Amino acid sequence: MINVSLDDFVSLHISIIMLLGQYVKSLARPGGRIQTIDFGVFQKAIDRSTKLTEKFYHKAPSVKVFFAKKLRYNWYWSIRIRPFDYIPSHLHHMIFEIMKNSMRATMENMKKIGETEPEPITMIISHGENDLTIKVW
Numbered sequence: 112m113i114n115v116s117l118d119d120f121v122s123l124h125i126s127i128i129m130l131l132g133q134y135v136k137s138l139a140r141p142g143g144r145i146q147t148i149d150f151g152v153f154q155k156a157i158d159r160s161t162k163l164t165e166k167f168y169h170k171a172p173s174v175k176v177f178f179a180k181k182l183r184y185n186w187y188w189s190i191r192i193r194p195f196d197y198i199p200s201h202l203h204h205m206i207f208e209i210m211k212n213s214m215r216a217t218m219e220n221m222k223k224i225g226e227t228e229p230e231p232i233t234m235i236i237s238h239g240e241n242d243l244t245i246k247v248w
Contacts, residue, residue, distance in 0.1 A: 129201070146199050148196065148202060153236070155203060161174070163211060163214075168218045171218075172217045172229035174231065174234060176234050177233070177236070178235075179237035213232050217232060232248075233248055
């Protein structure tokens with residue numbers, strides 16, 4: 112019961128901080144913290160998690176990034192992202208955490224099965240009008 116209350120409190124606290132930050136930034140410039148996202152945000156988060164992994168494991172898995180696009184009923188893959196609007200700092204944090212955890216799991220699994228080189232990590236990013244989906248394996 113207390114865990115649920117604490118989870119709710121933390122979620123609410125993070126949401127309030129994000130809304131306040133958005134409001135304060137919107138006073139300084141139109142649009143506030145929301146900006147057009149390009150691949151640079153993804154690349155910076157991947158590079159940061161790669162450096163952290165190399166620091167602890169002395170090597171890191173490579174990362175292959177694909178962007179899923181839907182044309183009518185068929186999906187196809189691209190290496191280019193269609194720009195969309197989002198909060199860069201939040202997206203960077205999400206990608207960094209996902210990649211950090213994926214790289215750690217890959218490196219620990221590599222040691223467990225006795226491999227010398229880590230397998231590459233594949234990330235597929237898909238976004239629609241109101242959502243963003245990230246799949247990692």
